Amino acid sequence: MKVLVNMQQIEVSEAGLLTQALHLFGATPPFAVMVNEEFIPKSQQEGFVLKEGDKVEVLGAIQGG
Amino acid sequence: MRSKLDIYGTKLDSRMLIGSALYPSPKVMQDSIVASGAQVVTLSLSRQNPTKVGGQSGGENFWEIIKSLGLHLLPNTAGCHSVKEAVTMAKMSREIFGTDWIKLELVGDDFNLQPDPIDLVKATEILLSDGFKVLPYCTDDLVIARHLVELGCKVIMPWGSPIGTGKGLLNPYALRAIRERFPEVTMIVDSGIGLPSHAMQAMEMGVDAILLNTAVAHAQHPDIMAQAFKGSIEAGRLAYEAGAMVERESASASTPTLDSPFWHQA
Numbered sequence: 001m002k003v004l005v006n007m008q009q010i011e012v013s014e015a016g017l018l019t020q021a022l023h024l025f026g027a028t029p030p031f032a033v034m035v036n037e038e039f040i041p042k043s044q045q046e047g048f049v050l051k052e053g054d055k056v057e058v059l060g061a062i063q064g065g
Numbered sequence: 066m067r068s069k070l071d072i073y074g075t076k077l078d079s080r081m082l083i084g085s086a087l088y089p090s091p092k093v094m095q096d097s098i099v100a101s102g103a104q105v106v107t108l109s110l111s112r113q114n115p116t117k118v119g120g121q122s123g124g125e126n127f128w129e130i131i132k133s134l135g136l137h138l139l140p141n142t143a144g145c146h147s148v149k150e151a152v153t154m155a156k157m158s159r160e161i162f163g164t165d166w167i168k169l170e171l172v173g174d175d176f177n178l179q180p181d182p183i184d185l186v187k188a189t190e191i192l193l194s195d196g197f198k199v200l201p202y203c204t205d206d207l208v209i210a211r212h213l214v215e216l217g218c219k220v221i222m223p224w225g226s227p228i229g230t231g232k233g234l235l236n237p238y239a240l241r242a243i244r245e246r247f248p249e250v251t252m253i254v255d256s257g258i259g260l261p262s263h264a265m266q267a268m269e270m271g272v273d274a275i276l277l278n279t280a281v282a283h284a285q286h287p288d289i290m291a292q293a294f295k296g297s298i299e300a301g302r303l304a305y306e307a308g309a310m311v312e313r314e315s316a317s318a319s320t321p322t323l324d325s326p327f328w329h330q331a
Contacts, residue, residue, distance in 0.1 A: 006113065031113055032158075034157070037153070039157055059113065060111070060112075062108065062111035063085045
């Protein structure tokens with residue numbers, strides 16, 4: 001099953017677990033996650049199931065003014 | 066004893082808040098932040114790129130450097146154009162950085178990055194009710210400031226001039242009005258500061274603190290400019306607390322003229 005993670009196409013198993021997608025992408029703590037522009041808190045990420053074509057955003061710290 | 070800056074109950078000695086963006090290198094950023102004496106640093110969120118060093122969005126171990134400084138973190142919602150975007154970004158920031166503080170930026174127009182006043186108020190209400198300590202970046206509009214204060218903001222951050230312009234205080238009258246109208250609120254002038262004299266001007270009128278980034282990061286010698294701002298902000302605050310003389314229209318001799326060599330009684 002294909003999903004987008006930070007605009008990169010990632011192939012995940014049919015189980016479609018978010019945590020698998022994050023691992024395959026190489027998400028580095030600390031990070032926050034959105035799926036289809038909805039914030040998924042850490043407490044809800046385990047067991048969260050993705051669908052074909054879902055857009056995952058993995059965000060981390062960056063410089064800011 | 067010198068008064069301290071109060072941000073939602075956190076008392077700080079430094080009245081300078083500094084940004085972490087636009088520096089020529091991570092080392093210059095680190096040196097400049099240290100030179101500024103700031104106790105609060107702003108930062109933001111962006112997509113991670115696992116190919117970058119440390120895997121973080123900021124690259125070159127930005128996060129490691131920021132953590133090592135041990136300062137209070139003030140995440141911003143830069144780049145957000147809607148209430149939903151800003152609220153979502155605030156929630157993600159809270160989870161990553163472990164702070165309820167949020168510099169709420171809600172862009173109304175990309176030309177001058179002016180905050181959208183209406184959506185800013187809406188987003189502030191949502192975030193305050195969710196337990197955030199909101200530091201709203203707003204214009205110098207007195208009525209918008211009043212709405213933010215009435216919602217429960219203990220801090221307001223009106224602009225001096227648009228972000229990154231270095232134009233200083235475009236409307237000192239408006240800033241002075243906000244200061245006088247809301248004496249109990251912590252007022253931080255944020256954006257548009259270019260010179261230490263701009264910062265000092267704001268502090269002399271009773272503004273509580275200055276938040277700046279570009280003025281330091283884009284200086285030819287950022288760490289030295291950071292020191293200059295540190296001095297000017299401290300001097301401006303001292304001047305405010307000292308109570309400046311009253312400006313006069315006519316001259317008043319400072320040297321006594323009575324019995325001076327060529328003085329004649331009229």
